[in-house]
Amino acid sequence: MNRQAQSVVMFLVGAALLHAGLSGLYLRYVKAALQPLLLASGAVLVVTALMTLWYERRRRHAPEEEHGHAHREPRVSWLLVLPLFALILVAPPALGSYSAVRTGTALQKPYAYEALPKSDPLPLSVVDYAGRAVYGHGRSIAGRRLRITGFVALDRGGAPYLVRMALNCCAADAQPVKIALTGHVPPVLEPDTWLEVTGAYTARQTRDPVNNGPIPYLDVTGARPVPTPHDPYDETWNQ
Amino acid sequence: MAITRPAPPGSAHADERSGPGAPAGGPGPERDGWHLTSPVALTLLLLVVVVAQGPLRGALSAPVMQSWMTVFVAVVVQALPFLVLGVLLSAAIAVFVPPSFFARALPSRPALAVPVAGVAGAVLPGCECASVPVAGALVRRGVTPAAAIAFLLSAPAINPIVLTATAVAFPRDPEMVLARFAASLLVACAMGWLWQRLGRADWLRPPARASHEGGGKGEAFWGSVRHDVMHAGGFLVVGAMAAATLKAVAPASWLRTAAGNPFVAVLALAVLAVLLSICSEADAFVAASLTQFSPTAKLVFLVVGPMIDLKLFAMQTGTFGRRFALRFAPATFVLAVLGAVLTGAVLL
Numbered sequence: 001m002n003r004q005a006q007s008v009v010m011f012l013v014g015a016a017l018l019h020a021g022l023s024g025l026y027l028r029y030v031k032a033a034l035q036p037l038l039l040a041s042g043a044v045l046v047v048t049a050l051m052t053l054w055y056e057r058r059r060r061h062a063p064e065e066e067h068g069h070a071h072r073e074p075r076v077s078w079l080l081v082l083p084l085f086a087l088i089l090v091a092p093p094a095l096g097s098y099s100a101v102r103t104g105t106a107l108q109k110p111y112a113y114e115a116l117p118k119s120d121p122l123p124l125s126v127v128d129y130a131g132r133a134v135y136g137h138g139r140s141i142a143g144r145r146l147r148i149t150g151f152v153a154l155d156r157g158g159a160p161y162l163v164r165m166a167l168n169c170c171a172a173d174a175q176p177v178k179i180a181l182t183g184h185v186p187p188v189l190e191p192d193t194w195l196e197v198t199g200a201y202t203a204r205q206t207r208d209p210v211n212n213g214p215i216p217y218l219d220v221t222g223a224r225p226v227p228t229p230h231d232p233y234d235e236t237w238n239q
Numbered sequence: 240m241a242i243t244r245p246a247p248p249g250s251a252h253a254d255e256r257s258g259p260g261a262p263a264g265g266p267g268p269e270r271d272g273w274h275l276t277s278p279v280a281l282t283l284l285l286l287v288v289v290v291a292q293g294p295l296r297g298a299l300s301a302p303v304m305q306s307w308m309t310v311f312v313a314v315v316v317q318a319l320p321f322l323v324l325g326v327l328l329s330a331a332i333a334v335f336v337p338p339s340f341f342a343r344a345l346p347s348r349p350a351l352a353v354p355v356a357g358v359a360g361a362v363l364p365g366c367e368c369a370s371v372p373v374a375g376a377l378v379r380r381g382v383t384p385a386a387a388i389a390f391l392l393s394a395p396a397i398n399p400i401v402l403t404a405t406a407v408a409f410p411r412d413p414e415m416v417l418a419r420f421a422a423s424l425l426v427a428c429a430m431g432w433l434w435q436r437l438g439r440a441d442w443l444r445p446p447a448r449a450s451h452e453g454g455g456k457g458e459a460f461w462g463s464v465r466h467d468v469m470h471a472g473g474f475l476v477v478g479a480m481a482a483a484t485l486k487a488v489a490p491a492s493w494l495r496t497a498a499g500n501p502f503v504a505v506l507a508l509a510v511l512a513v514l515l516s517i518c519s520e521a522d523a524f525v526a527a528s529l530t531q532f533s534p535t536a537k538l539v540f541l542v543v544g545p546m547i548d549l550k551l552f553a554m555q556t557g558t559f560g561r562r563f564a565l566r567f568a569p570a571t572f573v574l575a576v577l578g579a580v581l582t583g584a585v586l587l
Contacts, residue, residue, distance in 0.1 A: 005277040006469050013472075017319065029313035037320035044323050048468065051461040076473030076557065081284065083315040083476060089292050090299055092309040098302035099487075108527070111410060168408075168524035171313030172486060173517050175525075211495060211531070237524065 001077050003056050007049040009080050014045025016087045025087075027231045028094040030170040094232035095174050097153035097191035100163040104211025106175030108237075109135045121145040121198055126164035127177045127234050129201075133216035138201040145198060148179070148218065149226060152193045155209065160189050162197055162218065167233035174233060180206050183220040194229070198222040303487055311483035314550070317518060318368045318475055323468065325369030329376035330463035334456050338381040349383045353431035356386035357424050360394030367395035367519055367545050368475065368554070372467045375558040384443060389431035392571065395519040395545035396423035405541065408523035414586055415538065419523075422542045422582035426575045433570065444560030474557035478550025482516035498531040508536045509576050512544035519545035535583030542579035547571045 001009070020026040021038040030038070086092065110131040116122060124132075124146050132141050150162040153176075160181045165174040183199060197220055204217040288295065299308060345352040363370060374391035378384055395401065397420050409415040497507035508529065517525055522544045526537040547568050556564040 001277045001281070001469070003465070005281045006465060008278070008281060010465065010468060013319075017316070020316065026316060029309065030317045034317065034320065037324075038316065041320040041323035044327065044464075045468065048461060048464045051457075052465045055458050055461065076477070077469040079473045079476040080469065081281075083312055083479070085288055086308050086312050087316070089288065090296060090308060092299075092305050092312060095306060095309050096302075098306045168404075169518050169520055170317035172310050172317070172482060172515070173522070173525050213530075 001075065003052055006077060007052040007056075009077070009084070010045045010052070011049035012088075013080060013084055014042045014047075014049060016084055017042030017045065020087060024230060025091060027233070028092070028171070031167055031233075031235055032231060034169075094228070095165050095171050096151055097163065099174070100151075100153040100161070100165065100176040100178065101155055102210070103176055105130075105178045105208045105213040105215055106166055107131065107134060107177050107213055107215075113140055116140055121147040123147045125234060125236065126150045126162060126179055127166055127236055129218065130177050130179055130216050133179075133201055133218075134205065134214045138203060141201045144200070145221075146200060146218070147196060147198050149194065149196045149229065150179070151232075152189045152191055152195055153178070154189065154191055160185055161215070162195065164234045165232070166237055167235055168237055171233075177234065178208065178215050180215050180217045181220050182217045184222065185220050186223050194226050195223045196226045307483045307487040310486045311479050314479035314482055314516065315476060318479070318550070319472070321518075322368040322372070322471055322475060325363075325372045326464055326467040326471065328363075328369070329372040329467060330460050332373065332376040332380060333463050334460045336380065341377070341380055341382045345382065345386055349385050349435050350432065352383055352386040353389045353435065354424075354428050356382070357389035357393040357427045357431065360390050360392075360427065361397050361399070363390075363394040363398055367548075367551050368471075370394040371551065371554045371558050372471055375467075378443065378559075383435075384438060384440070385431040385435040388434050388567075389427045391427075392430055392546045393424055393427035396420075396427075396542065401519050401523075401545070404520050405523040408527040412534065412587075415534065415541075418538050418582050418586040419541050421586065422538060422579045423545070425582065426542060426546065426571075426578035429574050429578065430571055433574070442560070442563045442566060444558075444563065470557050471554050474553040475550060477553040478516055478548070481549040481553075482514070485514045494529070495531060498529075498536075501533060501536070504532050504536040505539050505576065505580060508532060508540040509543045509572065512540045513548045513572065515544070516548040516550040517544060534587040535580060538583045538587060539576055539579040542582075543572065543575045546575050 017038055020029075021035050021042060026035065026038055107127070107130050110128075113132060113136055116124075122141070122144050124141070126148055129141070129146065129148055132138060148162060150164045153161045153163045155161065161178045162181055163176045163178050165171075165176050167174045181197070181199075182202065182204065186195075197218065199218045199220040199222075202217050202219040206215045206217065207213065208215050299305070345355055360370070363373060370391050373394070374387045377387040377390065402416055402420060405419055406413060406416045494507065494511070497503050508526075512522070515522075515525070522541060526540045529537060529540070532540075552564055552568050555567065559567075
């Protein structure tokens, strides 16, 4: 790949990073805190592409010394078009039920339980509910109407779970936290549908068949489909 | 820009072919024709992909493929900012820092320069993607390879960002942070000394370019940034593909069986660290989630991962040459496992 082609690839990769960083697309792949770094590196790539073109043009005008032709540029650079196509043309969705079913629940014991607001229904994240239900024995949430958002995953037996992938850095380290659903579960559930579930704490628990991790149940009273949230991952472990 | 004399045919050519399935890689690199064809080839490739995007999307809609692509894009997008940071630093070292600076900053005896360079790794904030180009620049700037190796291995593991992340991931065992720091520094120095005793200069690829490429310092700087981004970036893509394949295809349940036997557990997590290629800023969280494993096995995961994994191996091949990487990777792996187990036995 010669320098003109290289600068085109660098420009496109930089522009794709800027686009992903500005449009919120990046939240499907990496943690929110990476945004400034993404934008900065996208800008650096665009500037490098422009500088390369500029020096190349100036060189064209300068009297031709023997240059360039003796050196072969690395061909591995062509591979950089793959993430470019993946990001611009396909923009794959955030990890969903496929990964969730194949990976064990990553629930960790919470460091502390924050005081909950008095609102009814009480909005709670999947990770927060699972932590309070399993390790706090439901003390802070028993008897309250809860509202939890997550996506649907069905295990091999067809049992429904409400899942949120918890992410520390990028999707390669994303791990699911699961809640099993019982009660008035909608009869037809499509995996990867995002649901806002209303329900109540129940002491019932099960074990994740993959890693034997604890999975609490939620007694569902209602559910409605919602659009995918702006940040599909749970990032509370980053703070 | 006359960059270098042509590299010896064996090593350089073999390395540059290692991108399998490079699209439009084309047969024989005819030097004159190549210059004319690559922009044309790129334009054609872009056109074909844009025209065929419908069928392509259809072919990629299976859940396995979707999950593969998400992890692939995620690894690349997450690593690129750190790669760019490392490339900018390495270009700055290569162009603006005179070689005499390193001669003064490092002890002249290599045996002493190794630990100094290892500790100096603590100042490079970021993950392993940044350290490879910087270490390459250090070697080109005349730093003894043994010291550059100690820096390369210690920087991704002992910088404050990574140690803080480790402390957050293991809130109940702070000794894990200390153990990670000690084991990583120990292994980095051991590898440096090992290189000093056994390493041979001809294993390292000759410097990829002269320090000044004709034009001014600005041109040299941007030329270095361009070269490193395109080169290391290509190898980063190779590593990201390998990591995504593992994540999407390999079953997680075998880990449960491996955790039972302490010996197998250590080996399993060492191999897992190599295969997963997780950024060193995030690996502590993954290690913490492997609850069924012993603390020593987790420490092995934390020490091996930043030193050698698929992504790093690909990038080291690109920067230092295949002859180096093929010897360096297994030695690093063995020493990292031993160092981590020893440290774990003492501290955990």
